[in-house]
Amino acid sequence: MARPREFDEEKALDAAMQVFWEKGFEATSLSDLTSRMGIQRPSIYSTFGDKKGLFEAALRKYTSSHAAYVRNKLHNNPSVKEAFRAFFENMVAEEYGQNPNWGCFCINSMVELSPHDEKFEILTREHQMYLSVIFQETIDRGLRSGELDPAINAKSLAQTLVISLIGLTVIMKSRPERSFVDNSIKEILTLLR
Amino acid sequence: MARPREFDEEKALDAAMQVFWEKGFEATSLSDLTSRMGIQRPSIYSTFGDKKGLFEAALRKYTSSHAAYVRNKLHNNPSVKEAFRAFFENMVAEEYGQNPNWGCFCINSMVELSPHDEKFEILTREHQMYLSVIFQETIDRGLRSGELDPAINAKSLAQTLVISLIGLTVIMKSRPERSFVDNSIKEILTLLR
DNA sequence: GTAATTACGTACTGATCGGTATGTAATTTA
DNA sequence: TAAATTACATACCGATCAGTACGTAATTAC
Known part of the structure; x- marks a missing residue:
């Protein structure tokens, strides 16, 4: 390591x-990126490869933090029904709020890139699969506690x-x-009987 | 009308x-369009306006034919439950088939353009609303015939x-x-009880 | 203090972008 | 047949695209 980075990679x-x-x-240009990231083109290319490499790194950052967010939201509520209700309602409230x-x-990314790039097909699929595992763990918890109908297929x-989400x-x-x-x-949550 | 069109607009x-x-x-360039449409740039611009105008015309053509397809699929089946089951299963089969x-x-278009262009926000929303009307008509038919649980909110x-679709x-x-x-x-169709 | 190494900013590359000017061909109207 | 109108193909426009060459600055190793 000679000269250290002047910008914060994260x-x-x-x-x-x-x-x-x-x-x-x-629709995102390199000029959009440099201006918002506050660094020059060569810094992007030396750090992240090319535009698609940067996109992939950004998407991985998103999915890991999103998964953590969802896991936290669902695990930190003693009631499973209430956890899902709050999760869905909160999502809607955020989307209809002031901030864009x-x-x-x-x-x-799944819609834009997955059909044309296998790397993103896999990456986005794995995130959905992971979300479904988090959901299933939560449902299983409700089955064990007796909160949910044991006839449910978790x-x-x-x-x-996940598909409803x-x-x-x-x-x-x-x-x-x-x-x-x-x-x-409301209709979907009736499945959590 | 002086000289007539040499190409078939439709x-x-x-x-x-x-x-x-x-x-x-x-991701679609004017060169992609001219080569697949078999006409030159000026023909596109004189007939459809600009790239976005052509996109809008294409999307309108899609939504109207898609709506007709869905309406037909659901109305031409005496059983409402069977109609929805066939509709969803057929959609999956097509997607997993050979053809891309x-x-x-x-x-x-809803994902790519609606958040940045109000015209497409409205256009895509109206199509979803229309689909939900077709769905509701079909459910109402099942309620009238007694096939469906009268407690259902159509x-x-x-x-x-629609959201599941x-x-x-x-x-x-x-x-x-x-x-x-x-x-x-299977799980979603249990709502059609 | 010198060589090696890495980062940075500027300025550039060829290619491609969406869109159009222009000249010519074809058709209608009179 | 002449004028007007519309369609066509070619060839071009300035702008922007993703990506890089290159010279200089900063740091480490020795």
């Missing part, structure tokens, strides 16, 4: 994540909730009336 | 729809099924194990 990556999250891969929201970076229900996140991009998503969440 | 639009469907708006599938053009359930379509972009979507469809 902060720069975080800035890149925000730009990609907001605009997607294709860009949905889920992983879902955005795995199938977890997978269904995706559907809700995506449809909110078109900003439907709030009752649309509120009704659906 | 066929050209159909070709444009396929390219945009496959690659999205940003690009998901739903409207969902792709509107909420229709909205839920979106979630299924999107997650299949990452090509999960087929059991993932099969399980979820």
Whole structure:
């Protein structure tokens, strides 16, 4: 190691994540990135490879922090039904709040890149699988405690909730009336009987 | 009208729809379009305005034909439960088939463009609302015939099924194990009790 | 203090982007 | 047949794209 980095690699990556999250891969230019990351092009290329490498690093940062967020939200609530209810309702409230929201970076990437790039097909799939495992663990906890109907198939229900989460996140991009998503969440949560 | 068009406007639009469907708006270049549409740039600009105008025309063509397809699928089955089951299972089978599938053009556009362009926010929202109306009509039919539990809220359930459809379509972009979507469809269809 | 190494900023590359000017061909109207 | 109008193909526009060459600054190793 000769001359040390002058910029904070994590902060720069975080800035890149925000730009990609907001605009997607294709619509984000290197100029967008340098201005928001506060560094020059050669620093990006020497640190992250190329544009796609930077995107991948940003997406990995997102998925790991998102997984931690979801795990925390669901595990820190004694009631499983209440945990899922709060999780879904909180997600909707954030999306309909003042601050602009860009949905889920992983879902955005799944739609834009997965069909054309196997690396992102795998990366985004693995995140969804991980979410379904977190969901299933939570449902299992409710089965063990007796809170949930023992006839429930934890795995199938977890997978269904992941798919509902995706559907809700995506449809909110078109900003439907709030009752649309509120009704659906109520309906979906009846599966957690 | 002086000199008549030498190309078939509908066929050209159909070709444009396929390219945009496959690659999205940003990743599709004018060169991609001219080569697949079989016409020159000035013909595109004189007929459809600009790139975004052509995209909008292509998306409108897609949504109207997709709505007709869904309506037909659901209305031409005497059993409502069977109609939805066949609809969802057929969608999955197509996506996992040999031919490449690009998901739903409207969902792709909702993810890529709706947050940055109000015109597409409205256009994609209206299509989802229309699908939910078709779904609701079908559920109402099942309620009238006595096939479905009269305790069902047709509107909420229709909205839920639209969200499930979106979630299924999107997650299949990452090509999960087929059991993932099969399980979820079974679970979702239990709401049609 | 000198050589080696790494980082930085500037300025550039060829390619491609979306969009258009222009000249010519074809058709209608009169 | 002449004028007007529309469509076509070519060839171009300035801007921007992702990516890099290169010279200089800073740090470490010896």
